[in-house]
Amino acid sequence: MIASVSPHRKSTQRMWNLLAWVILVLLAIPAVWIVLTAFRPQAEVNASPPVWIPRALTLDAFTTMFGLNPDVRQRVAVEQYLVNSLIVATISTLVTVSFGTLAGYAFAQFRFRFHTLAFLGIILSRAVPGVALSLPLFLLFTRLGLTNNLLGISFVYVAVNIPFTIWLMDGFFRQIPYDLTEAAYIDGCSKWAAFWRVNLPLAVPGISTAAIFAFLASWNEFQIVSVLVRSNDARTFPPGLFAFTEQFTIDWRGMCAMSVIMMIPAVVFVILTQRNLVRGLTFGAVKG
Amino acid sequence: MALTANAVTSVPLGNQRLKAPRRRISWFPLALILPSVILILLVIGFPLVYSLYVSFTPYELLKPNSLAFDVSTMFNNYIRLTRDPVFWRSLGNTLLFVTITVNLQYVLALGLSQLLARVTRGQSILRTLLMIPMMFAPILVGFQFRWFFNSNLGLVNNFLFSLGYSGEEIAWLIDEPLGMFSIIVASIWMNLPVTTIILLAGTLSLPSDLYEAADVDGASGWAKFRKITLPLLAPFTYIALTIQSLDVARAFDIVRIMTDGGPAHRTELIWTYTTRLAIEDTKFGLGSAMSWVTVIVSVVFTVYLFRQLVKTRVVS
Numbered sequence: 001m002i003a004s005v006s007p008h009r010k011s012t013q014r015m016w017n018l019l020a021w022v023i024l025v026l027l028a029i030p031a032v033w034i035v036l037t038a039f040r041p042q043a044e045v046n047a048s049p050p051v052w053i054p055r056a057l058t059l060d061a062f063t064t065m066f067g068l069n070p071d072v073r074q075r076v077a078v079e080q081y082l083v084n085s086l087i088v089a090t091i092s093t094l095v096t097v098s099f100g101t102l103a104g105y106a107f108a109q110f111r112f113r114f115h116t117l118a119f120l121g122i123i124l125s126r127a128v129p130g131v132a133l134s135l136p137l138f139l140l141f142t143r144l145g146l147t148n149n150l151l152g153i154s155f156v157y158v159a160v161n162i163p164f165t166i167w168l169m170d171g172f173f174r175q176i177p178y179d180l181t182e183a184a185y186i187d188g189c190s191k192w193a194a195f196w197r198v199n200l201p202l203a204v205p206g207i208s209t210a211a212i213f214a215f216l217a218s219w220n221e222f223q224i225v226s227v228l229v230r231s232n233d234a235r236t237f238p239p240g241l242f243a244f245t246e247q248f249t250i251d252w253r254g255m256c257a258m259s260v261i262m263m264i265p266a267v268v269f270v271i272l273t274q275r276n277l278v279r280g281l282t283f284g285a286v287k288g
Numbered sequence: 289m290a291l292t293a294n295a296v297t298s299v300p301l302g303n304q305r306l307k308a309p310r311r312r313i314s315w316f317p318l319a320l321i322l323p324s325v326i327l328i329l330l331v332i333g334f335p336l337v338y339s340l341y342v343s344f345t346p347y348e349l350l351k352p353n354s355l356a357f358d359v360s361t362m363f364n365n366y367i368r369l370t371r372d373p374v375f376w377r378s379l380g381n382t383l384l385f386v387t388i389t390v391n392l393q394y395v396l397a398l399g400l401s402q403l404l405a406r407v408t409r410g411q412s413i414l415r416t417l418l419m420i421p422m423m424f425a426p427i428l429v430g431f432q433f434r435w436f437f438n439s440n441l442g443l444v445n446n447f448l449f450s451l452g453y454s455g456e457e458i459a460w461l462i463d464e465p466l467g468m469f470s471i472i473v474a475s476i477w478m479n480l481p482v483t484t485i486i487l488l489a490g491t492l493s494l495p496s497d498l499y500e501a502a503d504v505d506g507a508s509g510w511a512k513f514r515k516i517t518l519p520l521l522a523p524f525t526y527i528a529l530t531i532q533s534l535d536v537a538r539a540f541d542i543v544r545i546m547t548d549g550g551p552a553h554r555t556e557l558i559w560t561y562t563t564r565l566a567i568e569d570t571k572f573g574l575g576s577a578m579s580w581v582t583v584i585v586s587v588v589f590t591v592y593l594f595r596q597l598v599k600t601r602v603v604s
Contacts, residue, residue: 023400030433102324103320103323106317118325132580135562135567135576135579136336136339164534222541241427259431270419271416
């Protein structure tokens, strides 16, 4: 930074660095504790006073969870939850991103009647709490025979996640210089071709960011699905995890193991897209 | 209201936007937004209207005939709510919860982002550490803090005991006002990273020449923060708070698993109370009225934030 750094400045700098580390480590401790617990032997989990640093690590919690432990008969249908969650999150992400990209492009590139009003309405629809939606949806789904239906749930998630996707994609498409589109028009491209062949390829990083947000939102959603799904066959991971905590004696280690499994997609996505994630959220605020 | 989302996000690109052709009637963009709009109307719009209708009826699951509309009794559910002390309690708790969470979380994120912007070593590791809470679903955050705040085997009490605290076990999730405190802590832990990351990105993107000029003028660190950083961060603040305001009802998941609004409604929020009335007690009419309260609170809150931010933009 600055060439001549005084010793006083140097020690302040060291203090800043140290402070940042202390705060962030404190912030991360709860998460680390959950992951550590999943790999501890059972005796350590309930030990009092607690064992702060594990003396041994084991996969017992995971083998029990997936039914590989012959001593434990009663268990949770984790595989079923996993499969359901994957189906719902994948279907809803594909549809959300396709629809959201189209609409985001329209808002970013065109001026049309009710432009601002439509955009605002869409964003406000995102502000509707899941609680307020789940009740009427439950009544309607019961009539239509859609409760406990994975497609029905996916459909709901698409609508819930589309506003945020449109918001993100609008920001991404605005970053693409309009000259490119104009050049495409001059070359005789149709409006669709200008979108499909010029803008869309440039928006791929944005689309992947939006897809991750949509996937995680569906993967993590608890409130709506817990009302719309009552059977184990269609239950996704979050209500599955919740059902597990409602048992008479909570198996804290088992819960931690389930949490670890549930975190996997988020961990992978966050690591893969650290950079795009920040850019995606702040697009439209940074001068391009 | 007209100058909200678009007005702010389009500012840096103002010139470019003017170049875009203004077409009179164009079917193309309308066709592009049509699938999204239809879906939102179908899955969000229609159910909301339906629940408004249900909220005017005394509908209960066990009395199928009660889904009948009667003008003379249409406001009964709402009247009943205004006479319900638990309703007022949940509303008060929610206002308290939202005010503290949003403000405290913003101030902490602002401080943390300024700190991180100054860090010279291990920036990328620190940023990865910061993102850890983002990997947790709200339901996991709730589970985690329910466990930590558990009075006899929770991490927090155990930690206090090993520090030498020798009083009685602290009932974090049960005593008042510790229950509210616990859910606020959990909620801030969950939301802090996103806000910090956005504000950090903003801080790092600020032009350095302004700071150099301020240095020449001999401005103090605080003056630079107040007069340069804070005003220029406004668009980032706007984005962070918008995301916050849209996600505020996610607190439902945390509270549902940590305290479920209890004990004795001490941590009852409007969202948990809605589910209690509608899903647990199957009073769909009353529950729908309650759910409309949550919609109105959310919309008022979002619009209020938009306005505040438009104001801060004008000042800067």
